[in-house]
Amino acid sequence: MNNDKIGTLEAISLVIIVIISHLILNLPNELLSSTLSAATLNVIYITGIVLLLFLFATKLFKPFKNKDILDVAEYVGGDILKKIVSTIYSLHLIFISGILIASFADTIKAIYLQNMPSELICLLFILIAVLANLFGFKSVSRTNAILMPFILITILIIFISLFTAFVPERIFPILGYGVNETFVMGASNIFAFGELLILFLIKPNLSDNKQAKKVGVSSILLSGLFLLLSVTALLLLFPFITGGEGVLSIYMITRSIHFGNFFQRVDALFILIWALTFFSYLSVVLSYILKIAKKNVVSKKSTPFIFIIAASIFIVTLIPQNISQIRFAENVIYKYSSLIVVFGLSFLILILGYFKKKKSEGLVQIDSKKINNEVSDES
Amino acid sequence: MKAKKIVIILIVIVLLSVTFLGINSVNTIDNLAYVVSLGFDITDSGKLELSFQIAVPAGSSGGSSGSTSSQSSSSIISSVECNTIETGINLVNSYLGKKLNLSHCKAIVFSEEIATKGIGEYLYTLINNIEIRPTCNIIISKCNAKYFLNNSKPLLEPLSSKYYEVASTSARNTGFTSDTTLQEFFSSFADSFSECFAILGGINNGGNSNSDSSATEGNDSTYTASDTPVDSQTNIETMGIAVFKEDKLVGELNGLESICHLILVNELKNATISIPSPFESTNYIDLYITKSKSKSKVYISNGTPFIKPNIKIEARIVSMSDDYKYLNKENLELIENYANNYIKSYINNYLYKTSKEFKSDVTGFGRYAVSKFLTWDKWDKYNWLDNYQNAFFDVSVDVHVKSRYLIIDT
Numbered sequence: 001m002n003n004d005k006i007g008t009l010e011a012i013s014l015v016i017i018v019i020i021s022h023l024i025l026n027l028p029n030e031l032l033s034s035t036l037s038a039a040t041l042n043v044i045y046i047t048g049i050v051l052l053l054f055l056f057a058t059k060l061f062k063p064f065k066n067k068d069i070l071d072v073a074e075y076v077g078g079d080i081l082k083k084i085v086s087t088i089y090s091l092h093l094i095f096i097s098g099i100l101i102a103s104f105a106d107t108i109k110a111i112y113l114q115n116m117p118s119e120l121i122c123l124l125f126i127l128i129a130v131l132a133n134l135f136g137f138k139s140v141s142r143t144n145a146i147l148m149p150f151i152l153i154t155i156l157i158i159f160i161s162l163f164t165a166f167v168p169e170r171i172f173p174i175l176g177y178g179v180n181e182t183f184v185m186g187a188s189n190i191f192a193f194g195e196l197l198i199l200f201l202i203k204p205n206l207s208d209n210k211q212a213k214k215v216g217v218s219s220i221l222l223s224g225l226f227l228l229l230s231v232t233a234l235l236l237l238f239p240f241i242t243g244g245e246g247v248l249s250i251y252m253i254t255r256s257i258h259f260g261n262f263f264q265r266v267d268a269l270f271i272l273i274w275a276l277t278f279f280s281y282l283s284v285v286l287s288y289i290l291k292i293a294k295k296n297v298v299s300k301k302s303t304p305f306i307f308i309i310a311a312s313i314f315i316v317t318l319i320p321q322n323i324s325q326i327r328f329a330e331n332v333i334y335k336y337s338s339l340i341v342v343f344g345l346s347f348l349i350l351i352l353g354y355f356k357k358k359k360s361e362g363l364v365q366i367d368s369k370k371i372n373n374e375v376s377d378e379s
Numbered sequence: 380m381k382a383k384k385i386v387i388i389l390i391v392i393v394l395l396s397v398t399f400l401g402i403n404s405v406n407t408i409d410n411l412a413y414v415v416s417l418g419f420d421i422t423d424s425g426k427l428e429l430s431f432q433i434a435v436p437a438g439s440s441g442g443s444s445g446s447t448s449s450q451s452s453s454s455i456i457s458s459v460e461c462n463t464i465e466t467g468i469n470l471v472n473s474y475l476g477k478k479l480n481l482s483h484c485k486a487i488v489f490s491e492e493i494a495t496k497g498i499g500e501y502l503y504t505l506i507n508n509i510e511i512r513p514t515c516n517i518i519i520s521k522c523n524a525k526y527f528l529n530n531s532k533p534l535l536e537p538l539s540s541k542y543y544e545v546a547s548t549s550a551r552n553t554g555f556t557s558d559t560t561l562q563e564f565f566s567s568f569a570d571s572f573s574e575c576f577a578i579l580g581g582i583n584n585g586g587n588s589n590s591d592s593s594a595t596e597g598n599d600s601t602y603t604a605s606d607t608p609v610d611s612q613t614n615i616e617t618m619g620i621a622v623f624k625e626d627k628l629v630g631e632l633n634g635l636e637s638i639c640h641l642i643l644v645n646e647l648k649n650a651t652i653s654i655p656s657p658f659e660s661t662n663y664i665d666l667y668i669t670k671s672k673s674k675s676k677v678y679i680s681n682g683t684p685f686i687k688p689n690i691k692i693e694a695r696i697v698s699m700s701d702d703y704k705y706l707n708k709e710n711l712e713l714i715e716n717y718a719n720n721y722i723k724s725y726i727n728n729y730l731y732k733t734s735k736e737f738k739s740d741v742t743g744f745g746r747y748a749v750s751k752f753l754t755w756d757k758w759d760k761y762n763w764l765d766n767y768q769n770a771f772f773d774v775s776v777d778v779h780v781k782s783r784y785l786i787i788d789t
Contacts (some may be wrong), residue, residue, distance in 0.1 A: 036755050037755070082386060109768050110509060111509055120397055123397065124394065124397050124398070127390050127393060128394065129398070131387060131390045131391070131394070134383060134386065134387055134390075135387075143591060167746060168574075169572075169746035169747060169749060169750060170570075170746065172746075172749040172750040172752070172753050173749060173750075173752045173753050173755055173757070173758050174750075174753060175753045175754050176754065177754060177756070178754045178756065238562075238566060246476055252513070255514075256513050256514065256562060257513065258514065264514075265512070303383060303386075357474055
């Protein structure tokens with residue numbers, strides 16, 4: 001069990017990788033399409049909401065030390081609820097990771113490997129994730145922690161290198177479609193942080209459980225910052241993106257980067273880093289689906305599950321027949337699945353668990369008072 | 380544990396196999412023909428005519444005498460009549476026996492004729508092509524695009540691609556055109572703040588131009604491409620800016636108007652302008668603009684745009700005469716006043732030309748106007764691009780002339 005314990009930095013890296021990987025693909029474009037020029041305001045707003053929700057979840061988790069969301073589900077509804085919740089979480093993560101890998105494979109195919117079947121590219125990614133998981137969770141988290149600074153630096157380079165090309169006035173009209181679309185309907189854009197589900201599962205892995213709050217707050221703020229940088233860069237650089245016309249939005253930005261006449265076409269470097277990001281992302285998600293599956297069937301062995309889960313992810317990658325189906329899965333299914341599973345179901349379980357615990361503690365206190373009174377009466 | 384090791388080794392073998400599977404299908408340099416520039420013309424029958432300037436690798440005997448090819452320095456030109464860009468590329472692929480690759484394409488040339496009819500449909504295809512770089516230049520040729528490419532003979536550069544790269548940046552030294560890229564052009568085309576503009580190109584026939592028709596008041600900066608009185612061998616030249624309304628060419632700006640445009644969009648690096656001498660009416664004083672900064676404010680009064688550009692320019696005197704005391708404070712002030720009025724009048728002419736004649740906001744004042752609106756709905760209803768034709772301007776110019784670079788006093 002000690003092999004699964006990780007430090008604060010490794011934990012933050014794990015959470016960030018699952019959000020950043022969405023950012024490389026269609027997420028900024030989707031945020032821009034729904035809020036137009038108010039996208040920067042919206043990102044700040046949803047980051048604030050997610051932070052408040054996380055602090056609320058931390059409060060709800062307080063009575064459950066060293067427990068994850070599945071333990072809370074078991075406490076609330078017994079083994080049956082735990083099995084139902086863990087199955088829903090597994091299906092959610094398998095579906096999302098499968099779609100994301102299919103999307104990235106399609107991107108790679110469009111840019112470099114035109115003649116290679118995208119199924120083969122997906123298989124390559126999944127096999128690497130399997131290989132990484134055969135070495136264990138700790139090796140996955142450590143490799144991810146090593147990669148993380150490079151991934152974040154590439155996003156910073158994108159932002160800084162094109163800073164002079166930005167047109168700040170493109171941030172206007174400041175309210176985009178209007179107040180309602182930015183702040184009321186726009187609140188649903190918290191789906192961008194849908195992969196924060198990992199935060200509800202990470203607690204038992206932390207070597208220092210008191211750091212859970214720090215891990216959550218740091219990863220939400222960092223993810224929010226990089227989401228803000230990506231959306232702002234797109235908005236200030238490509239006004240036509242707001243019309244939903246940019247498909248490979250962040251890749252389009254990298255194609256504009258050049259340092260004088262000497263350093264041109266640096267996009268290949270970014271693609272390399274992003275491929276590593278997706279290797280890491282898939283390894284992390286596979287690790288967590290494994291953890292859920294092991295808890296579901298109360299097993300200590302993980303190797304048999306690795307292949308089954310990997311095969312399931314591969315099957316999901318085969319579902320979309322074209323890019324519009326991938327976009328539908330990314331923008332609609334992922335959005336509502338995240339809102340229902342991560343921000344709906346998880347919070348419902350936490351609230352029920354919290355009140356059940358408080359109620360039982362209250363009963364215990366009443367019982368102990370009764371016993372004390374009876375003892376004093378007898379004496 | 381042993382089984383786990385075997386599984387790991389098997390996965391590594393599969394991974395290596397998958398990685399090498401793709402090698403057979405990879406295009407190598409032997410299979411590719413690199414396009415340096417791409418030309419768009421329209422035929423009499425209304426069909427698209429694509430012209431490709433293809434780089435000839437060193438050591439190859441380029442320029443076959445095929446019916447559709449002609450030689451031009453280290454490149455050949457192939458052209459094809461087609462319905463779409465992709466089918467045209469396929470036809471040329473079949474003729475050349477190689478796959479055309481656009482990843483080194485430095486310039487996209489549209490003929491004036493096709494640009495007047497509208498180039499929107501081609502723009503979407505070009506911007507979505509993974510091979511074409513967004514930094515590739517957009518040139519509007521005053522002549523046929525095929526003729527333009529045929530005459531692009533690098534005089535001082537051994538490579539055609541290098542020639543296009545360097546030629547487009549000459550705007551930094553002269554200010555006579557704008558270094559417009561595909562990305563900038565498409566951004567302006569697709570957004571609701573501004574209209575697009577491109578580099579204006581033409582063929583200089585070595586001093587046989589009709590320069591009298593375009594130069595005004597004897598000013599050397601008021602030419603457009605193909606009209607400059609340069610006496611050299613026939614070659615392409617870029618001078619001026621092609622102005623678009625939506626995706627259609629509506630007019631052109633000459634060299635001096637291009638300088639005004641670059642000043643207003645804060646893109647002017649350096650330029651030399653001649654102003655009439657305040658001391659002698661027949662003479663000119665050359666000013667070398669070293670720095671310019673423009674800040675614009677847009678007000679909307681009763682639905683009419685009122686635009687106030689505020690321009691600050693630093694310049695130094697580069698021409699000399701035997702009896703002008705340029706170091707004299709009063710003379711310097713006189714030159715500054717003359718320069719202020721001269722530049723202001725040209726900027727006013729440029730602004731009213733784009734507003735009233737072209738009805739096209741190529742300067743992009745819309746991006747200042749948009750801050751007056753809170754939501755897209757209100758902005759869209761206002762329709763800035765159509766309202767720009769009603770705009771009024773109040774230009775303020777502040778030229779600061781330095782004479783300290785003079786080596787000797789006059």
